[in-house]
Amino acid sequence: MAKTILEFEKPIAELEEKLVEMRKVSDSLHIEPEIKIIEEKVNELKESIYKNLTRWQRVQLARHPDRPYTLDYIYLMTRYFIELHGDRGVKDDKAIVGGFAQLGDQKVMIIGHQKGRDTKSNVFRNFGMPNPEGYRKALRLMKLAEKFNKPIITMIDTPGAYPGIEAEERGQAEAIARNLFEMSKLKVPVIVVIIGEGASGGALGIGVGDRILMLENCWYSVISPESCSSILWRSWDYKEQAAEALKLTAPDLLTVKVIDRIIPEPLGGAHKNHQEMADTLKAVLLEELKPLQKIKPDKLIEQRVEKFSQMGKVIE
Amino acid sequence: MAWFKRSKQNIDPESRKNDLPDGLWEKCSECAEIFHKKQLEQNLWVCSKCQFHFRIGSAEYIKVLLDDDSFKEINKKVRSADPLQFTDTKKYSDRIAGVMKSTGLYDAVRTGTGKMNGREVALACMDFKFIGGSMGSVVGEKIARLIDKAIKSKLPVIIISASGGARMMEGALSLMQMAKTSAKLAMLSEEKLPYISVLTDPTTGGTTASFAMLGDINIAEPKALIAFAGPRVIKQTIGRDLPPGFQTSEFLLEHGFIDTVVSRKELKNTISTFLELVS
Ligand SMILES: [Zn+2]
Numbered sequence: 001m002a003k004t005i006l007e008f009e010k011p012i013a014e015l016e017e018k019l020v021e022m023r024k025v026s027d028s029l030h031i032e033p034e035i036k037i038i039e040e041k042v043n044e045l046k047e048s049i050y051k052n053l054t055r056w057q058r059v060q061l062a063r064h065p066d067r068p069y070t071l072d073y074i075y076l077m078t079r080y081f082i083e084l085h086g087d088r089g090v091k092d093d094k095a096i097v098g099g100f101a102q103l104g105d106q107k108v109m110i111i112g113h114q115k116g117r118d119t120k121s122n123v124f125r126n127f128g129m130p131n132p133e134g135y136r137k138a139l140r141l142m143k144l145a146e147k148f149n150k151p152i153i154t155m156i157d158t159p160g161a162y163p164g165i166e167a168e169e170r171g172q173a174e175a176i177a178r179n180l181f182e183m184s185k186l187k188v189p190v191i192v193v194i195i196g197e198g199a200s201g202g203a204l205g206i207g208v209g210d211r212i213l214m215l216e217n218c219w220y221s222v223i224s225p226e227s228c229s230s231i232l233w234r235s236w237d238y239k240e241q242a243a244e245a246l247k248l249t250a251p252d253l254l255t256v257k258v259i260d261r262i263i264p265e266p267l268g269g270a271h272k273n274h275q276e277m278a279d280t281l282k283a284v285l286l287e288e289l290k291p292l293q294k295i296k297p298d299k300l301i302e303q304r305v306e307k308f309s310q311m312g313k314v315i316e
Numbered sequence: 317m318a319w320f321k322r323s324k325q326n327i328d329p330e331s332r333k334n335d336l337p338d339g340l341w342e343k344c345s346e347c348a349e350i351f352h353k354k355q356l357e358q359n360l361w362v363c364s365k366c367q368f369h370f371r372i373g374s375a376e377y378i379k380v381l382l383d384d385d386s387f388k389e390i391n392k393k394v395r396s397a398d399p400l401q402f403t404d405t406k407k408y409s410d411r412i413a414g415v416m417k418s419t420g421l422y423d424a425v426r427t428g429t430g431k432m433n434g435r436e437v438a439l440a441c442m443d444f445k446f447i448g449g450s451m452g453s454v455v456g457e458k459i460a461r462l463i464d465k466a467i468k469s470k471l472p473v474i475i476i477s478a479s480g481g482a483r484m485m486e487g488a489l490s491l492m493q494m495a496k497t498s499a500k501l502a503m504l505s506e507e508k509l510p511y512i513s514v515l516t517d518p519t520t521g522g523t524t525a526s527f528a529m530l531g532d533i534n535i536a537e538p539k540a541l542i543a544f545a546g547p548r549v550i551k552q553t554i555g556r557d558l559p560p561g562f563q564t565s566e567f568l569l570e571h572g573f574i575d576t577v578v579s580r581k582e583l584k585n586t587i588s589t590f591l592e593l594v595s
């Protein structure tokens with residue numbers, strides 16, 4: 001698979017490439033000390049670059065084409081996954097996937113947006129942009145989980161709900177609204193994880209839960225920086241400023257209490273080590289599920305509604 | 317009929333003022349008929365010639381829907397805290413201050429209780445002229461509190477939407493107002509209390525994708541733009557023209573997302589009758 005290297009990752013990639021070359025010839029040339037120096041340099045560089053990412057750089061990491069997607073996490077974290085298809089009305093939306101799975105000692109329902117990794121699979125997945133059927137499939141699966149008293153884990157990673165003629169005809173707005181309404185009164189625990197991009201209503205459509213977790217290098221907001229730039233600055237050129245203004249990163253959202261917890265990624269981002277990322281996420285999910293399962297359904301719903309009621313800030 | 321086409325220079329605001337002296341006259345943007353303001357008000361801001369519904373705000377809808385002087389506003393002065401200290405080409409706090417001054421409103425929704433043909437109801441009404449009727453923390457919070465009040469006092473809820481969607485300047489917090497209002501409506505529904513959503517021109521984005529689509533009945537005014545994604549965005553995405561009548565009230569009625577399209581003049585009686593039939 002061809003690796004994608006972002007602009008700000010280039011200095012690291014160049015040094016790493018050099019290291020590979022040097023290691024090949026190190027036996028004959030005895031250059032271990034030099035190799036060691038460069039290794040240290042790479043680590044320093046990584047530390048300084050990844051600890052000081054701008055909001056726009058995080059948006060780029062969130063969109064990194066090598067990042068793990070929902071099905072990758074399911075594959076790496078669970079056993080016995082049975083994917084369930086279709087909304088029982090119109091069709092099977094490939095931009096949202098879901099099904100029952102065994103996660104450690106827990107039986108769970110996992111539902112998430114699904115992007116593709118190359119042109120062909122992206123067309124198949126509609127770039128992770130669901131139609132109304134996707135949201136309705138998600139709701140069907142959530143109701144199924146409720147029926148069998150299984151907790152629900154949703155994974156958010158979408159550039160938005162699809163803006164198309166058919167999507168409007170079949171009620172994109174109603175499908176999302178219905179999910180917000182129904183998810184707020186599900187009788188089973190719901191954990192939401194933002195694993196990549198969280199763009200607006202298309203993200204929130206599977207985003208109402210008891211715990212909202214977010215991987216370190218993701219973004220979640222009411223609009224993408226590009227669209228925000230085009231509307232408020234009347235130009236596509238202010239995406240960096242828009243990203244700053246929107247305060248769309250995990251630390252930002254923890255501050256305003258839109259999310260509950262940040263899940264650390266491997267140094268350099270989730271794409272650097274899928275297995276490590278999946279192991280971390282799995283451990284966090286299992287840890288988060290335990291206390292939620294002790295709460296009675298009525299109380300769970302009351303707390304969930306209250307949680308979202310607290311979001312926002314006004315002056316009296 | 318090219319003779320009536322106006323040049324650009326002709327439609328600047330100055331010349332329009334000249335057309336309509338002393339601000340007492342308004343022109344129908346559909347058929348160009350001119351009305352005296354009093355005449356328009358008497359006809360509930362509907363063109364008597366072509367039935368075009370003028371865009372109106374909360375003050376007017378309160379007159380349209382509630383019995384005279386029965387409206388008791390709650391949480392009137394709740395206003396935006398600018399939680400992200402947002403700046404684009406202008407500071408959000410300055411923008412808010414400016415719009416508050418020019419409109420005399422505190423934000424894009426007013427809420428309260430009042431009587432509708434003698435029946436007590438909880439009413440929220442949006443104002444499109446306040447930053448495009450956008451939903452930030454204030455709109456979400458006021459609607460949430462209204463629903464709480466309705467649950468406590470066992471009142472039906474009516475929300476009149478006129479909104480471009482969630483407000484960008486409060487980022488994810490605006491987005492969360494969609495979840496907040498929808499969650500509250502779910503609680504209202506558990507109490508078996510009715511919720512009537514009235515969609516007016518325009519209702520788009522996050523407003524449509526939350527409380528506006530969640531009515532026990534969804535009522536639309538004629539020919540309103542009702543959408544999730546705006547027509548411009550869709551056109552840009554799919555790269556072709558949109559079918560005529562796309563995303564109008566009548567289009568949504570046809571596709572099953574609106575219960576009925578009702579003229580503003582019938583709105584109060586339609587809602588009243590519904591409330592009577594389910595009470
Ligand atoms: Zn007219």
